[in-house]
Amino acid sequence: MSFSIIFFFVFFVSILFCFSNSDEVYVINTNGTKIIGRKFFTVFEDKPYAAFWKIPYAAPPVGKLRYKPPNPLRWLDKPVYNYSIPYNESCASGRTEDCLYLSIYTPIIKHIFDFPVVVWIHEDAHKHSPDFLIDEEVIVVTISLRTSIFGFLNTGDEFAGGNMGAKDILTALRWIRDNIGHFSGDINKVTVFGSESTAPIVASLLVSAAGEDLFQRVIIQGGSALSPADYRNYNFEIMNKLYWNLDGPFEKFNRTKLYELLSKSSTKKLLVASYDLFDSTEVRDNQRLINSFPLTVELSGKGAFMNKFPLEVYKRKITNNAVEVMIGYTNLDSLHKLDGFVRNRKLLKYLNYNFQYLLPFEGRRDEYGSKLYKKIRRKIMDFYFVNGTVGERSLRRFAKYMSDQVIYPILRQATLHSQVSCNNVYLYRFTYQGSFSLVWNTVLRNLNFSGATSGDEICYQFKCKSLSTAYNAEETSNERLFIKKMARLLGNFAKHGNPTPHSSDDILDGLQWLPLNPAKSVRLLNMGRELKMIKLPEAKRMEFWTQLRNEFFPDRRINDEL
Known part of the structure; x- marks a missing residue:
């Protein structure tokens, strides 16, 4: 008996020995x-499924590969692969840079070999389980x-070309293909699903040639490629x-020394150095929210994820x-970020004296306190607040204003894409x-508002491990039907590109989700206590921003009226 056979026998027996029940092991030959x-x-x-964790799709991006494009790995060149050990890490945790898994x-269904695939990209995907989509007979893949x-990081040269995280996704999609x-x-049925911080990346797949032929559908949740x-x-x-x-501060900039520091510094030191780079004054002067490390337009066209601004592509x-798009x-996307105002609403009245506006679209920056700045600020305050005044009762109105910094770019891209797709x-x-609105129940549990904030939908789409025991509790029985409806919509979209292809669906009870029609006013599916098609509730707010953009920041090159 050869050494390799002996090794495999010992290895496989050891795997079986690790688990008290051999049925817990699942092997694909x-x-x-x-x-x-x-x-x-x-x-x-109670449907069976198999989990395969921590499959490397690229070499660890450490050492000389830090800030470099992902280096794909060969696969299936060994007799045995053990992916049976749970993986509870992500790149976002900051504990390691070896995270491209x-x-x-x-x-597990006999004689079915063509399940649709949903590739869910979320920084905390390891804190969730795929149960609901498994019930719909859909494969779920998570990517770190x-x-x-x-x-x-984009240094404008070969040191760090930018968009490496987006290129990680493309490399993983090629591995999946x-x-x-x-x-x-x-x-032929691959759906890429981006939630929250990864949503702008997935939204950018619609305006990037780099990902063509790697997927057929996308789901974009809470983000847009048009966010400034x-x-x-x-x-x-x-x-x-x-x-x-x-x-150290006030040192004269030295590019060579910076590159040495960026190459040799520890993971922790780099994360600390790159945290919260812009202060409130800089955000005020920018008149837009700032992500320190966003997607960037790359200077080099070779291997680029994006070399034109999304609006230029449209x-x-x-x-x-x-590509089919969901x-x-x-509706209250940014409310969870206002917990300081939630705890002490008296702080709201101070905004009257120092209201520093934000804009949800691209354009020039006006000098703070200038005549034009004051004119734009007055228009925004008059539109969003009663008598143009922010008071202790203005929390919901302020939350809508802040949420529109996210919602407007989403609706703008949805509208533009429906016109060209x-x-x-x-x-x-x-x-x-409800009970699984994790963010609301953690940050806003004492707030008596209706609606949802960013992240509240996740535990209705993927089982949250922290709430596992609650899913079958008697008090959440009504929410189980809502979860099944969500899963059916997502599953149908992954299978057919249409979330409601069958009028006789017993779970959806005859629901018909209509796509956007560029020739008509915007209608959408409202996912509340009842699932129903409605006119866009934020229509007046979106029209306000479009009019403001056209009046003060005109760009005649593109027509994207909401």
């Missing part, structure tokens, strides 16, 4: 290779990608701030328009509030 995972059952329907969750300085068949996945906070050119100011934070109608938002764009608005 493919091309002479054994792929070992773990077997589980879904929380509602994906995990696969596949239904580089974020912050490691994923999106080449290998998901071994897990019974259908490469999440796109910019190479920014020398960020490099200068990093240099000061790493080498103007030239060179979008990825063969896009949506929570060959396929349908489905728009939704999430307002459901």
Whole structure:
């Protein structure tokens, strides 16, 4: 008996020995290779599925590979792969840069070899389970990608070209294209699903040629490629701030020394140095929210994720328009960020004396306190607040204003894409509030408002591990039907590109979700206590921003009226 056979026997027996129940081990045999995972059952329907954790799709981006494009790895060149050990890390945790892994969750159903695939990209995906989509017979893949300085530093040269986190996603999608068949996945039914901080990246797949033929559908939740906070050119100011934070303030900028510091500093030191680079005065003068490490327009066209601004792509109608799109938002998206005002509403009245406006679109910056600045500020305050005055009772109005910094770019991209796309764009608005509204119940639990804030939809789409025992509790029985409806809509979209293809669906009870029609006013699916098509509730607010943009920041090159 050869050493390799002895090794495999000992290895496999050791795997079985690790678990008290051998049924917990699930093995896929493919091309002479054994792929070992773990077997589980879904929380509602007790359906079996297999989990395969921590599958590397690219080499660890450490050492000389820090800030560099992902380096794909070969696969299926060993007799045994053990992916049965849970992976509870992500790049976003900051504990390690060795984080380019994906995990696969596949239904266990005999004689079915072409499950649709949903690739869910979320920084905390490891804190969730795929049960609801498994019940709909959909494979779920989660991806960990580089974020912050490691994923999106752009130095304007070969040191760090930018958008590495987005290129991580593309590399993972290529791995899925080449290998998901071994897990019974259908490469012709791949849906990329981006939530919250990853939503702008997934939204940018619609305006990037780099991802063509890697997916057929996208779901964009709470973000847009048209957010002014999440796109910019190479920014020398960020490099200068990093240099000061790493080498001490007031030091004369030295690019060579900065690159040495960026290359040799520890993960922790770089995260500390890159945190909160812009203060409130800089945000005020920018008149837009600032993401220190957003997607950027790359100077080099070779291997670029993005070399044109998204609006320019829409103007030239060179979008990825063969993709079916589902896009949506929570109605009070930014309310969770206002917890200081929630705890002490008296603070709101001070905004009257120092209201520093934000704009949800691109354009010039006006000098703070100038005549034009004051004119724009007065228009915004008069529109959003009673008598143009912010008071202790203005919390909901202020939350709508802040949320519109996110909602307006989403609706703008949805509208633009529906005008140029060959396929349908489905728009939704999430307002459901219940036991699994994790963010609301954590940050806003004492606030008696209706609606939902960013992140509240997640535990209705993917089982939150922190709430596992609550899903089958008697007091949440009504919410289980809502979860099943959500899963059916997502599952149908992954399978058919249409969330309501069957009028006789017993779960959806005859619901028909209509796509956007560019020739008509915006209608969307409101996901509240009842699922129903409605006119856009934020229509007047969106019209206000469009009129303000046209009046003060005109750009005649593109017509994107909401």
